[in-house]
Amino acid sequence: MRVHFVVHEAFEAPGAYETWAMARGHDITYSRVYLDEPLPRSAESIDLLIVMGGPQSPTTTKEECLHFDARAECALIAECVRAGRSVVGVCLGSQLIGEALGAPFEHSPEKEIGVFPITLTVAGKGHPKFAHFGEGLDVGHWHNDMPGLTADATIIAFSAGCPRQIVEYGPLVYGFQCHMEFTPDVVELLIAASEAELSTLTNHRFVQQPDALRSNDYARMNEALYGFLDRLVADYRA
Structure with a gap:
């Protein structure tokens, strides 16, 4: 598998996605914009x-961030979808998928930073790529916004603070x-890049401060992600 990462900032690193790709022996390339x-x-x-x-939004202009070109990224996403490639977007990336497919992003009801549970929808519980998630699990969050929904999009999971945590846009696009x-x-x-901001968010119910962020267990969510990615690759190869 040829896996290509678009990385917007050094502090928004691929983390477990990169670990998975390396462990599976996939060919990895990058656009560290x-x-x-x-x-x-x-x-x-x-x-x-x-x-x-990334800290940008799909409406961030080149004047506001010289290294971020939302239109170019949406064009690449749309081309990959048309070509039958697998596409996964994370946070800003998920919003860009929606934009590329004609569904503008929206603001989330709550700001979420930290580890909080997501719950699978009925569609999610019955989905073969997500069956190993169970009813839901604790996952990481760091956002203000959420992806838009196309007419045929399926919500796989939601949280108390955000109704769109995982969205299926097609059998290979998530x-x-x-x-x-x-x-x-x-x-x-992320803490190093955002510590000043975090100190101003103590009244938000879904925002953890640095000590709590450091104490979370991230291993289980990583393993669940690996399971999803393995199933996605199997579907792509089929």
Whole structure:
């Protein structure tokens, strides 16, 4: 499998997605746009496109962030979908999938930062890629927004703070508003980038402070993510 990551910031690292790809022996390439690395010119060299998160939104302009080109990323996503490639978007990446497919992102009812449970919908519980999630599980969060829904999108999971945590846009295309890729190292990067902001969010019911963020167990969510990705790859190969 040829796995290509679009990474928007150094502190929004691929984490467990990268660990999985390396452990499975997949060929990995990157567009670290914060280093001005270019996006792929086409979907031809990609089997699985993984678009990571970032502090930007799909409406962030080039003037506001020189290294982020939402239109170009949406065009790449749309081309991968048309070409029958697998696509996974994380947080901002999930919102960009919706945008690429004609469904604008929306603001989430709650800001969520930390580890909180998601619950699978009826469709999610019966879905072969998510059956190993059970009724739900604790996963990572770090967001204000959520992906838009196309007419044929299926919500797989939701949380108390956000009604769209995992969205299936097609059998090979998934948006994860949640961050199942979090590891202790990734969380440290996020804390370092956001510690001043976190100190202003003590009144939010779904926001953890640094000590709590460091004490979370991220291993189980990582294992659940690996199971999903293995099933996604199996479907793609089939």
